[in-house]
Amino acid sequence: MRELDETDRELLRLLLDDGRASYKQLAETVDLSPPAVSDRVDRLRELGVIERFTVNVDRSRLREGVRVAITLVVTPGESTAVREALTDVTGVEHVFVTAEGRLLVVGTFPDADIESPLQPAFETKAIESVDVTPLVASDWHPALGEATLGLECVECGNSVTAEGVSAVIDGERYEFCCGSCRARFEERYEELSEGA
Incomplete structure (x- = not known):
């Protein structure tokens, strides 16, 4: 498929x-x-x-703190490091990265204290400015439209079409645009495995 x-x-x-x-x-x-x-x-x-099956919780029905939207302006090239620092922060629900490298964070924090929970992000020393706005409502309406499959070859980065191939290597599935990309990837994978 x-x-x-x-x-x-x-x-x-x-x-x-x-x-x-x-x-x-x-x-x-x-x-x-x-x-x-x-x-x-x-x-x-x-x-x-499909990454996972999850529950969409109506936060307006729960009381646990203040729900906020946070915009983080980060040092150019550091958005990945800040995003990774936010991965396990309690209260952070969503992290979006914009094309210009800003991070938009939605979360719920006790007593509107965002500095303490976001300390791992501040420790990266890549945050240039912070803007916090309380949220009063939110809606989530996922739309699929006429989406098509957008797989990328792990070897060359080209789009994987109907002629593409896949391989399961050490329990992980990889997609390739052609058999020669698959062969090159498997060969390099074996060389790296042997050298490790």
Whole structure:
């Protein structure tokens, strides 16, 4: 499966709406058997299109602190380091990186104290300025539209088309645009493994 068809897109829309829907429920909607739906969902997970199944919590129904949007202006070239520093920070829900390298952070923090929880990010010494705005409401409406599969060859970076190949190496799946890229990658992987 190198392309998303309308059935794949419909399954993704249904799962975005209710990630707990059973394969039987999904199958009835898309006119497939439950095992066929299971196979499609498994392939979408293997390809990384579906990363995980999660719960969308309505934060307005919970009291745990102050929900804020934070804009971090960082030293050019340091957005990855700051983003990684925010990975395990309690309270941080989303981190977005803009094209100009700013980080937009959404999170909930006790007593509006953001300095203490964000200390790992400040320790990078890459934050130039911080702007904090309290959030009063939020909505999440994921849209799939007519999305197509956008796999990239791990060897050369080209788009993986229907002629592409994949390989599972040491339990991890890799996508390639052609067999020669796969062969080069496997050869280099073996050389590095032997040298380690």
